[in-house]
Amino acid sequence: MDRRDSLKSLLIGSVAGGLLVTGCAPDTTVEAPEQPQLPGYGRNENEKLHDQKVLADTYLNEHELATIAVLCDIILPANADFGSASDAGVVDFIDFIVKDMPNQQLPMRGGIAWLDAHSNKLHNLEFKKLTEEQQKAICDTIAFPGKTAPDLIHGEKFFTRMRNLTLTGYYTSEMGVKDLGYKGNSPGVWDGVPEEILKEQGLAYEPEWLAKCVDQTKRMDIATWDDNGNLLT
């Protein structure tokens, strides 16, 4: 379907003209302030405005972001095949999401402050400046829900939030999707569970069920039926 056909009869109230003015008058150059822009991902106007606002905003400061980077890579370090969470862009993701979801802001800021306070108490140094060993020793006390000492429970809550955001940021990145091995999101033809997997699972398709299913060699043939709804093609 040609979209112009639908546009032809599209009427946007009374400002259709205004929206269609794309080129400027020849001798005027409009000094547009530089706006951070995202590549398109199917946003409507309302959403574009929102994204621009969030991108132009700042919430987490440099110290906080540096602390997040340390935590991200403790939570998900690199291995032989894949990079760490920060390699996968998780720090940028968290920076954005905390601006985008106001309910993340206080717990994040407060959580980092808690961690620094705790670290100061133990070592008289903020968390990001500790040795890796010292950092991990602290993590060990707050990374295992159910085993946390009562006076460290706020740290546990923060660490759980960090773990969740780190993993979700990683597994929704290009690297993480590859690491997971997800195979879809591409045009193809579904023709049932692979034979060897059926065997492994001790399962089989029933012939009567399969008889009802689509013959993928005929998926491009236009369907026709007899009067009783029996498919002819």
Add this chain to the structure above:
Amino acid sequence: MQVIESSKVYDVAIVGSGAGGGMATKILSEAGFDVAVMEAGPFFDPADDKYRTQLRWPWESPRRGASSDRRSFGDFDAAYGGWNIAGEPYTTEPGTKFAWFRSRMLGGRTNHWGRISLRFGPLDFKRKSVDGLGDNWPIGYDDVKPYYDKVDKLIGVFGSKENIHNEPDGFFLPPPKPRLHELHYINAARKAGIPVIPSRLSILTKKINNQRGSCFYCGQCNRACSAYADFSSGTCLIFPAQKNGGKVQIFTDSMVREVTTDKEGKATGVNYINKADRKEYHLKAKIVVMAASACSSARILLNSKSPVHQDGLGNSSGLVGKYLHDSTGASRSVFIPKLMDRKIYNEDGVGGMHVYTPWWLNDKKLDFPRGYHIEVWGGMGMPSYGFGFNPNSLNEVVGGEIGGYGEVLRHDIRKYYGAVLGISGRGESVPQRDNFCEIDNNVVDEFGIPVLKFNYKWTQHEVRQAKHMQDTFEQVLEATGGILLGDKPGADRDYGLTAPGEIIHEVGTTRMGDDKQESVTNKFNQLHDCENVFVMDAGPFVSQADKNPTWTILALAWRASDYLIEQVKQRKI
């Protein structure tokens, strides 16, 4: 401020471009009518890259597809709006929990809907005759069957012939083969003595014409298909109507406030606010078709007060907004150890389940009326925001540390990926006069239009039905050999029964009937009180079967459009 008059008089103004509005647009424009489609949201065409979310990767969204107030079901879902729309609130009576899902865009909620396309069966139109509750429809399955047949052929739906009396067969495309978790479900359901059949979704597993493609199995119908291989009102009804040379003018970002009427009470068109300039316009039309969705249409009718229609248009019975009802819902899930550490392959399939369980106890005497069907979910889906949260909570049942950090998390994630199977019941409630939406006298939206207030409580019928669902779920899921997740919700939680509105099948607000005192429209969706106004969304439903409503909205809109054309031919309107 003065209302800006259009000079043109349209034959028909159609309010709303979802399922009902799209069908009316197609049928009426092809009959030669000059049609104006009034849509509160912006233009949308999933084939245009500007709007396309299909086949995008999670990292293309800076929030990785998370949901927001702008899109309740996430960045890639094809529903602008959702549970909340900025500037357009609704309210609830204290004690009512009602959730109202609205999509503001060309095509309405048909861009992202689940594509489950079930016919109502002979019993579904006559439930009062079965259980003595509620009311029968003034029409029966035989009245609608020819239109279901036509909708099947025009739009396309896959399924299988099963010869089940209350689950009528249609003109089906062949269904896709079950996925792995669905095979586990089939086996378990059989063990529990519950039937399973291929699902029935409006997705083209074969081509039906040369304008639309066939499905390429990306599993993303909720993002709307750029190949037009699933049903959306825009791609399958409105664009083709334009292409066929129909006189169709689409007014997007145009929020209808009210239907205008003349001294005799006949409709003369609609008043709408153009969102771009926020000014009010009058569009003249000889006939008005309401298809803004059941509650939105009720709202517009109730707001259309005039000396002749003092309580709102079509409301002499006082029933506009009454008998609002939604489907019941409840869910449970199971972890299947056999599915741990799966070999990974592409199992996206179609954007929805490949198998389901239709209601199987019509002949049984139970402690609740009417029934439910069971939907199935699971599999190795594409990650998006939320994936990886609580990555190893299942260690609680399998053994191993919960929480932690480091490389072990990678193993936990892989171990449990695609190992959970879930099932959900969707059931029929009994419509109540006391469950309704009305105009809130204290609140207006940003256009100054009075908003809806909801009053809704489930009865014991629905609660008992949910209890039956939970018992069934337990039985079936235990038969998978897996470990059930979460506690079984008991009486204290109404057995996990969803709040009214949450299943998004709200219907009944302008119900049809032969008696003008007891119904809002006649059996052809025409207002008893105003012959040139029709309601073609789910408002006229007398009762909502356990079947999802859209296939019936489409069939009835086609039937009502044929009747409308006939009435015009006979100069009755």
